[in-house]
Amino acid sequence: MIENRLQENTKRDRNYYLECIRPYLNGDATTCSYCDKIDPLIIYRGRDFFITVAIGAYMPGYIQLCSNAHRTSATGILDEEYSEFALLSTAIRNSFFNVYGNNGICFEHGQAGMCLWKKNNFSSLCHHMHIHYLPISINIHECIKSIFPNFFVVHNIEEMISVRRNILCSEPYLYYSPTPEMGYMYSVADVDVPRQFLRHCVADKLGISEKADWCEYPGIEFYDQTKIDLSNAINEEVKKLVM
Numbered sequence: 001m002i003e004n005r006l007q008e009n010t011k012r013d014r015n016y017y018l019e020c021i022r023p024y025l026n027g028d029a030t031t032c033s034y035c036d037k038i039d040p041l042i043i044y045r046g047r048d049f050f051i052t053v054a055i056g057a058y059m060p061g062y063i064q065l066c067s068n069a070h071r072t073s074a075t076g077i078l079d080e081e082y083s084e085f086a087l088l089s090t091a092i093r094n095s096f097f098n099v100y101g102n103n104g105i106c107f108e109h110g111q112a113g114m115c116l117w118k119k120n121n122f123s124s125l126c127h128h129m130h131i132h133y134l135p136i137s138i139n140i141h142e143c144i145k146s147i148f149p150n151f152f153v154v155h156n157i158e159e160m161i162s163v164r165r166n167i168l169c170s171e172p173y174l175y176y177s178p179t180p181e182m183g184y185m186y187s188v189a190d191v192d193v194p195r196q197f198l199r200h201c202v203a204d205k206l207g208i209s210e211k212a213d214w215c216e217y218p219g220i221e222f223y224d225q226t227k228i229d230l231s232n233a234i235n236e237e238v239k240k241l242v243m
Helices: 002-010 014-026 079-100 141-145 157-166 197-206 220-242
Strands: 042-045 049-053 063-067 105-110 115-119 122-126 130-134 151-154 173-179 182-187
Touching: 014 220, 042 220, 049 079, 049 220, 063 079, 079 105, 079 130, 079 157, 079 220, 105 197, 130 197, 141 173, 141 182, 141 197, 151 157, 157 173, 157 182, 173 197
Parallel strands: none
Antiparallel strands: 042 049, 049 063, 063 130, 105 130, 105 173, 115 122, 151 182, 173 182
16 A cells, blocks of 8 residues: 555656656756756755666666765765765665665766756856666676776775875766775776766676666666655665664
């Protein structure tokens, strides 16, 4: 009964989703999708962060953790935002385990990835923190390392910020976390990172390379199931973690 009500509350017509995201797919948007917070895709709203279904989902459960305010990357968040960031990251990975049977992976283009929109026929760039979370158990470290061999092992947001400031000298980076306990930060200084590089690494590993570009493959068919799977799960996990 509860699941039926949840489906009724979260299910949307495919065309409705398409109309919401169309400007970001075809380049007509004049603002950043993360600033706009596309309401039908959001499954959790916090003080400093929100969780949204990812445009370009490969599968049910593909979500993103995003900052409410403009932050250049996870390593650009403020000291007072650390605790909520860590809380929501843990809640997501725990929810993945509860729903899908694995803790999933996450990755970020640390200021190397950015929102792009056009205004008055001029392209504009917007750095806005968004970390990808997928409920799968795969390892793309070798794929990343083959192009970006300089990397550092980190275990939490404080270590990530320290590496960015003290070792990478605030340069852009790539981040990939195969487990909740650790991740890798890759130096990409003076290198042009291919567009959607980490999405391509994951798609190639899964054998779905044709779905790597979110503009070409927005993955609308997975939006409803993602909300059904994770909306309650993440909210309940957050409640448990703050008790």
